[in-house]
Amino acid sequence: MKKVIRFTVNGNPYELGISPNITLAELLRNEIGLKGTKVGCDMGACGSCTVLLDNKAVKSCSILALQVEGRTVVTIEGLNKGDRLHPIQQSFVENHGFQCGFCTPGMVLSAHALLHENLNPEEHQVREAIEGHICRCGTYPNIVKSILHAAKLMRRE
Amino acid sequence: MKNEHSVFGKRFPQIDSFEKVTGRLNYGSDISIPGMLHAKVLRSVYAHAEVVKIDLRKAEALPGIAAVITYEDCPAKDWFCPAFNWQGPVMGKIVRYVGDEVAAVAAIDEKTAEEALDLIEVEYKPMQAVFDMLEAMKPDAVLVRPDGNRRHPSIFQSGDPERGFKESDFIIELETHLGQQQHAPLDRNACIANWTKERVTLWTGTQSMFWCQRSVADYFDLPLNKVRIVSTPLGGSFGFWWQNNYHFIAILLARKAGKPVRLELTREEVFSTVKRRELPISFIKVGAKNSGELKSLSVKHLLDNGAYGNKFDPYQTVVDMYRVENMYCEFLGVSTNLLTAGCMRGVGDFSLGYAVEIAFDMVSEKLGEDPVEFRLRNRFRTGDVLPASQEYMFQKFFFNRDIPVKLTSSGLGECLTKGAETIGWKDKWKGWGKPVAIDGAKRRGIGVAMATHISGLAFFGFNGAVVKVNSDGSVHLITGVARIGQGVDTTQAQVVAEVLGVELEDIIVISGDSDISPPTMATVGSTSMHMVSRATKTAAENAKRQILEIAAKKFEVVPEELEIKNRKVFNKRKPESFMMLKDLLSQPLQEHLCPPTIIGSSSEGFPYDKGGKMMMAHFAEIEVDTETGKVTVLKYVAVHDSGMLANPAVCENQVFGGVFMGLGLGLSENLHFDNETGMIINPNFVDYKVLKALDLPDPVVLFEEVYDDSGVFGAKGIGEGTTCCCCATLANALYNAIGVRIDPPLHPEKVLKALKKL
Numbered sequence: 001m002k003k004v005i006r007f008t009v010n011g012n013p014y015e016l017g018i019s020p021n022i023t024l025a026e027l028l029r030n031e032i033g034l035k036g037t038k039v040g041c042d043m044g045a046c047g048s049c050t051v052l053l054d055n056k057a058v059k060s061c062s063i064l065a066l067q068v069e070g071r072t073v074v075t076i077e078g079l080n081k082g083d084r085l086h087p088i089q090q091s092f093v094e095n096h097g098f099q100c101g102f103c104t105p106g107m108v109l110s111a112h113a114l115l116h117e118n119l120n121p122e123e124h125q126v127r128e129a130i131e132g133h134i135c136r137c138g139t140y141p142n143i144v145k146s147i148l149h150a151a152k153l154m155r156r157e
Numbered sequence: 158m159k160n161e162h163s164v165f166g167k168r169f170p171q172i173d174s175f176e177k178v179t180g181r182l183n184y185g186s187d188i189s190i191p192g193m194l195h196a197k198v199l200r201s202v203y204a205h206a207e208v209v210k211i212d213l214r215k216a217e218a219l220p221g222i223a224a225v226i227t228y229e230d231c232p233a234k235d236w237f238c239p240a241f242n243w244q245g246p247v248m249g250k251i252v253r254y255v256g257d258e259v260a261a262v263a264a265i266d267e268k269t270a271e272e273a274l275d276l277i278e279v280e281y282k283p284m285q286a287v288f289d290m291l292e293a294m295k296p297d298a299v300l301v302r303p304d305g306n307r308r309h310p311s312i313f314q315s316g317d318p319e320r321g322f323k324e325s326d327f328i329i330e331l332e333t334h335l336g337q338q339q340h341a342p343l344d345r346n347a348c349i350a351n352w353t354k355e356r357v358t359l360w361t362g363t364q365s366m367f368w369c370q371r372s373v374a375d376y377f378d379l380p381l382n383k384v385r386i387v388s389t390p391l392g393g394s395f396g397f398w399w400q401n402n403y404h405f406i407a408i409l410l411a412r413k414a415g416k417p418v419r420l421e422l423t424r425e426e427v428f429s430t431v432k433r434r435e436l437p438i439s440f441i442k443v444g445a446k447n448s449g450e451l452k453s454l455s456v457k458h459l460l461d462n463g464a465y466g467n468k469f470d471p472y473q474t475v476v477d478m479y480r481v482e483n484m485y486c487e488f489l490g491v492s493t494n495l496l497t498a499g500c501m502r503g504v505g506d507f508s509l510g511y512a513v514e515i516a517f518d519m520v521s522e523k524l525g526e527d528p529v530e531f532r533l534r535n536r537f538r539t540g541d542v543l544p545a546s547q548e549y550m551f552q553k554f555f556f557n558r559d560i561p562v563k564l565t566s567s568g569l570g571e572c573l574t575k576g577a578e579t580i581g582w583k584d585k586w587k588g589w590g591k592p593v594a595i596d597g598a599k600r601r602g603i604g605v606a607m608a609t610h611i612s613g614l615a616f617f618g619f620n621g622a623v624v625k626v627n628s629d630g631s632v633h634l635i636t637g638v639a640r641i642g643q644g645v646d647t648t649q650a651q652v653v654a655e656v657l658g659v660e661l662e663d664i665i666v667i668s669g670d671s672d673i674s675p676p677t678m679a680t681v682g683s684t685s686m687h688m689v690s691r692a693t694k695t696a697a698e699n700a701k702r703q704i705l706e707i708a709a710k711k712f713e714v715v716p717e718e719l720e721i722k723n724r725k726v727f728n729k730r731k732p733e734s735f736m737m738l739k740d741l742l743s744q745p746l747q748e749h750l751c752p753p754t755i756i757g758s759s760s761e762g763f764p765y766d767k768g769g770k771m772m773m774a775h776f777a778e779i780e781v782d783t784e785t786g787k788v789t790v791l792k793y794v795a796v797h798d799s800g801m802l803a804n805p806a807v808c809e810n811q812v813f814g815g816v817f818m819g820l821g822l823g824l825s826e827n828l829h830f831d832n833e834t835g836m837i838i839n840p841n842f843v844d845y846k847v848l849k850a851l852d853l854p855d856p857v858v859l860f861e862e863v864y865d866d867s868g869v870f871g872a873k874g875i876g877e878g879t880t881c882c883c884c885a886t887l888a889n890a891l892y893n894a895i896g897v898r899i900d901p902p903l904h905p906e907k908v909l910k911a912l913k914k915l
Contacts, residue, residue: 035187036180038392040343041424045842048343076180089178093170096806099814100642101177102184102344102392127850134847136343136393137642138817139810141855 007068009034010078018065024058025049027065028075036076036105040134047133050106051075057113059132076105079112087153088112088146097146099137107133111147119155123148163722165655165870168806171647172666173390173640185362185389186347186421193349193417194223194263196410197270198403199277200430201252201259204494204835205286205299208250208259208279215276216262221269224414225277227260231409236376237467238400239368240679242432242499244467245302247376247405252281253301253464254494255836256430258402263410263418286494288835290438290461293493301464301492308462308469308490313476315544316483321453325444329519333441333512335884336902337828338434338821340501341847344392347421350407356383357408362391362398364639365679367618369400370671376405388669390640395818396500396681396877397432402465428840433828434501435468435490436461439512443481443520451481451520451535458509462490463498472682473505475513477543477564477770478609479535484544494835500681502818503880506610514606514885515898522589528605528889529577529586532774536569536607539863543768552765565769566873568798568863569607572774575859576605576796580776592894598784601791602894606885607774610878612687612799612868615763620692621675624653624700626755630724630739632659635667636693637677638685643876644807645685649693651803652869656697657704658721659738675760683874686803687769690869692761700757707753708741767867771878772798775816775886781894783912786905788824788891793856797879801862801871808875812858815879821848823887823901 002017009032016031025042028034028051037060040048044062051060052074079086085093088111098104107130114121114129121129126147135143176182201208213225228248235244248258260277264270287299293306300306322328348361357379363369366388374384391398407420422430437460444453460471468490476484488505503510521531542561552558577583585593585603593601623635634653638645650664668674677692678684705716708726712719712734720729727735745751778792795812802808825846829838839845864871884901892898897911 034180035183038184038344039186040345040392041842043424043841043843046343080179083175085175085178092178093174096168096170096810098171098174098177098642099644099810100344100390100392101173101182102642104177105180108178130850134343134842134849136341136395136814136818136847137810138814138848140817140850140853141813142810144850144855 003066005066005069007071007073009073010075020066022065024051024060024063024065024068028060034075034077038102038105040102047110048103048106050109052109052113055113055116057110076108079108087157088115088150091150091153092146095142095146095149097139097143099139103133103135107143111150115151115154119151121151162655162870164651164661165803166801167804169647169651169661169804171644172650172661182390184344184392186345188349188360188389189419190349190351190417193419194265194414195267195270196261196263196407196418196420197267197274198258198406199260199274201255201257203252203281203283204255205284206252206281207284208252209282210280211260212278216273219269219273219276221265222262222273223416224263224410225260225273226409226413230413232376236372236405239371240399240500241467241469242399243402243465243497245465247402247409254496255834256496257464258406261406261410263414286835288493288495288830288832290436290459290491290493293491301494306492308467311470311488313486313544314484318453318455318483318485321483322444325452326447327523328442328444329516329523330442331516331519333439333515334900335437335508335511336822336826337436338501338826339428339828339845340395340397340432341428341845342393342395342397345422345424345427346391346398347419348404348407349417349419350411351417352408352412356385358385358387359404359408360387360389361404362389363400364394364641364681365399366637366639366669366671366674367676368679369404372400373408386671388639391642394641395502399679401431425840428845429496429837433463433496433498435466435471435498437471437508439509441512441516443516445520445524449524449526449534451479453483454481455485456509457487460488460490461498462492463495464492465497466490466499468499471505471509472500473509475506475510477537478513478607479517480537480541495830496837502815502877503610506608506878506881510608510881511885514882515888518889525589527586529573529582532605532607533570533573537564537567539564539567560766562766562768565767565867566800566863566865567772568861569772569774571861571863572772572796572798573607575861576774576776576794579857579859580778580792580794582776585778590896593778598782600781600783600894601778602781602890602892603776603778604886604890604893605774605776606882606889608878608881609770609772610683610881612683612769612771612874614682614684615765617682617684617688618678619760619762620677620689621760622692622696622758623675624696624757626657626700626704626742628743628752630659630663630742632657632664633667634664634693635673635675637674638668638689639680640668641680643811644804645680648686648803648807649690652690652693653697656694657701659724681877683771683877685874686872687868687874688763690872691763692759694869695759695761696757698757699759700755703755703757704741707746708736711736711741764867769865769867769873771873771875773878773882775882777886777890779887779890779894781891781908783895786908788903788908790820790853792854795856796859796861797875798861798863799875800865800868800873802860803872805860808860809858811876812879813856816856816883817848817853819880819883820853820887823884823903824848825902827902
C-alpha cells in the first residue's frame with residue numbers, strides 16, 4: 001500500500017507515493033534517481049549513505065523514507081552549482097581528499113554538517129565528525145586536511 | 158632530473174575529481190540497462206554437502222520470475238582465473254563452502270527475486286568438511302576438490318642451502334601465522350549481463366577487464382570479440398573484483414531469460430561469498446655466521462586457497478630483500494572448505510614478507526646488531542640477480558631458460574636511512590631487550606621492517622595504447638587501465654601530456670571497454686606505472702613523430718630540430734619560430750588538401766631479464782598498555798622508493814592507504830570462521846574492524862626517488878606494495894616494547910596472554 005509523502009531534495013519539492021518500508025537511500029537512488037548517495041553496507045556502519053536532513057548528517061540507509069515527510073534533504077548533488085564547486089568540494093579536490101571517491105559524498109556532507117555548526121573546528125573535532133565514515137582507501141590524513149582547509153575557505157567568504 | 162618535466166612529477170588532482178566530489182561518477186551499482194531483471198542467489202548453508210535434489214516448481218511459478226538456474230544450467234566444466242585465484246564449476250552438485258551458490262533467480266525486481274529464493278526447496282546431504290590447512294594437507298583428509306587439496310608445490314633453490322646451514326654458527330627457526338584479512342572494499346559493485354545473438358556483454362567494476370573477457374570466452378566457448386566487458390569505476394578493490402563467480406551466474410541468467418540481468422551482492426555477501434586474503438602459515442629457517450654473514454635461508458610457506466582458489470605460489474618476491482648465499486623456497490597451496498581465498502594487496506610480499514622480516518629481525522638480535530644497520534648491511538642492491546622471482550620461474554617453465562633476472566634499481570638503503578633519521582632512531586633505539594621508555598604500565602617500543610614488491614613482471618602481458626591528437630590539439634588516450642581509485646588514468650594522462658608537450662587538461666582518457674581499449678594487463682601488482690606506461694609513452698611518441706614530420710615540412714627543417722612544449726611546436730635552435738599545435742593540425746596539408754589525422758599507437762611487452770621492484774622501509778613507535786593489552790601507534794614513518802614519481806599526491810595517498818590497510822590487519826581486522834560450521838560470523842563493518850580517522854596518527858610519508866632505467870621517466874609502481882611491511886614493523890616494535898613476539902592482529906587479549914596476564 002503506497003503512502004504519499006511531501007519533502008524537498010536539494011531545493012526541489014517532491015510529492016511521491018512510496019512503499020512504506022523503503023529507506024531514504026532507496027528513495028533517493030531508485031525513486032528520484034540521485035545516485036550520488038552510496039549504499040556501502042545498508043546497516044549504518046560505513047557512512048557512505050550520509051545525507052543532510054534539515055542540515056544534520058544522517059545515514060540514509062537507516063532512515064525510513066516516510067520519516068522525511070515535510071522535511072528538507074540535501075544530497076551531494078545539491079552542493080555544486082553547475083561548474084562551481086562548494087568550498088568543501090573545492091578543498092577536497094585541491095587537497096587530494098579522495099582516491100576511489102566512493103566515501104566522498106558522505107564525507108563531504110558530514111563535513112558540511114560540522115562546518116554548519118562550527119566554522120572553526122579543531123583537528124580532533126574534524127576526526128570525530130568523520131568517525132562514522134569508512135575510507136577503505138585510507139585517505140584520512142588528506143580528508144582531515146581538506147575539511148580544515150574548507151573551514152578556512154568558508155570563514156573567508 | 159625531476160625538474161625538467163612540466164606535467165610528469167607534478168601534484169595534479171585526479172582528472173575525475175569533479176565527478177567524484179559531486180557524486181556524479183557512476184560506479185557499477187549506479188548504472189542500469191533498460192528492461193533489466195534483478196537477480197538473487199540461493200546459497201549453501203553447509204560448508205560441504207551434496208545437492209541431492211532441487212525443486213524449483215514453486216519458485217518458477219511465482220509471478221514476475223523470468224528465469225531460475227541451478228548447476229544443471231551450467232556447462233559441465235570449470236572456469237579458470239588466469240591468475241589462479243579460481244578454478245571450479247560456476248555451480249556444482251557439490252557445494253564447498255558456506256555461501257556457495259546453489260541456485261539463482263532473475264525477476265522483475267529484487268523483492269520478487271528474494272521471495273522466489275524462499276520457494277526453492279533444496280535437499281542437501283551434508284558431508285564432512287575440513288577447515289584447517291594442516292588437516293587438509295594430510296593424505297586422508299576430506300577432499301575439498303576432486304583433484305586433491307594440494308596444488309603442485311613451487312620450489313626454488315639457489316646455491317646449496319643445506320651446506321649453508323652446516324656452515325652457519327647459528328640458526329634461527331620460526332613458524333608464523335597471520336590473522337584473516339579481507340579486502341572489504343566500500344563499494345559493493347554490481348554486474349549487469351546481457352546475452353544476445355551477437356554476443357555477451359558484462360557491465361561491472363573489475364581490475365582485470367581482459368582476464369575477465371578471456372575467462373568468460375573460454376567458459377562459454379566464444380571467440381574473444383563476442384565477449385564485451387565494460388569496466389566501470391570501482392570504489393576500491395585491492396585484489397577483490399577481478400573475474401568473480403557471480404559474473405558467470407548473471408551471464409547464465411541473462412542467457413536463459415533472454416534479457417539483461419543485474420546482480421548486486423549485499424554487504425554480507427560481499428564479505429562472505431567473493432574472496433579473502435589467503436591465510437598463510439610460514440616456516441622460516443635462517444642460518445648465519447657470528448661474523449654477520451648470511452649463509453642460508455629456507456622458506457616453507459603454506460597458503461590457504463579456500464574452496465575454489467587455485468594458487469600454488471603466494472606471488473612473492475621476498476627473497477629479493479636480503480643478500481643470502483644459499484636459498485630454498487617451497488610454496489604449497491592448500492584447499493579448505495572455507496570461502497575462496499586469493500590475492501589481496503601485497504600478496505606474498507605481505508604474508509611471506511612478514512615471516513621473513515621477523516626471522517631476520519631475530520638474526521640481527523642474535524648478532525647483537527642494530528636492526529637498521531643489519532638491514533643496511535645485507536640489503537639487495539641495484540643489479541643484484543633475483544634468484545627466485547617469478548620472471549625467472551616463468552622463463553624456466555615456458556622456455557627452459559636459465560638467464561639471470563636482475564634488479565633494475567633499489568632505493569632500499571636510502572629508505573632505511575631516511576626513515577631512521579625521521580623517526581629519531583638513534584635516540585630512541587636503546588638496544589635489544591630495551592624499550593624506548595617505561596612509564597608505569599605503559600611501555601614504548603620502536604621497530605623497523607622493509608619490503609619489496611613487484612612493479613614490472615614481463616609475463617603479465619603486453620600493453621597497448623592509442624593516442625589521438627585532434628585537430629584542435631586536444632587529445633584522447635585510449636587505454637585499458639582500471640579505475641580503482643589509485644589515479645592510474647591520471648598518471649597515464651600525465652605521461653602523454655609530458656611527451657606531447659600539452660597540458661594535462663587537454664587529455665581525455667577513454668578506458669574500460671574491451672571493444673575499444675587495446676589489450677592491457679590487469680591493473681594489479683602495481684604494474685601500471687612501470688609497464689603500462691611504456692606502451693602509453695610509445696604511443697604518444699608515435700603521435701608526436703607524426704606531428705613533427707608535418708611541422709618539419711612547414712618549418713623547412715628536419716623533425717629532430719623541432720620540439721613541442723606548452724602546446725607550441727617550435728624550432729629548438731630558434732624558439733621564436735613556432736606554431737600553436739592547434740593551428741598546425743587544423744591546416745590542410747598540401748598533398749592531401751585536408752588537415753591530417755594524428756593517431757599514435759603501440760603494443761609493447763617488458764624485457765624478460767629485468768625485474769623492477771618497489772622498495773620500502775617502515776618505522777613504528779608504539780605504546781603498549783600492559784594492563785589493558787592495548788597497542789597504540791604513536792608515530793609511523795613510511796619511506797618508499799618507487800622511482801621517479803609521476804604524481805606525488807597520488808603516491809602519498811597510496812602509501813596512506815597501504816598503511817591503514819596493513820596496520821588494519823596488524824591491529825584489528827580479522828574475519829572469523831566458526832570452528833564447527835565454517836560460517837563467517839562477522840561479515841559486516843561493525844564486527845570486521847577496519848581502521849578509521851581516530852585510530853592512527855597521520856603516517857609520515859616520504860619518498861626516495863631512485864631513477865629506474867627500465868621505467869618511463871624513471872618510474873616504478875607503488876599501489877599494491879604499500880601494505881607489505883606494516884605488520885612486521887608493528888610486530889618488531891611490539892617486541893621492543895614488551896620482549897614478546899606476537900603474530901598480528903595484536904588484539905589486547907593476545908598481548909595480555911603473551912604477558913601471562915590472562
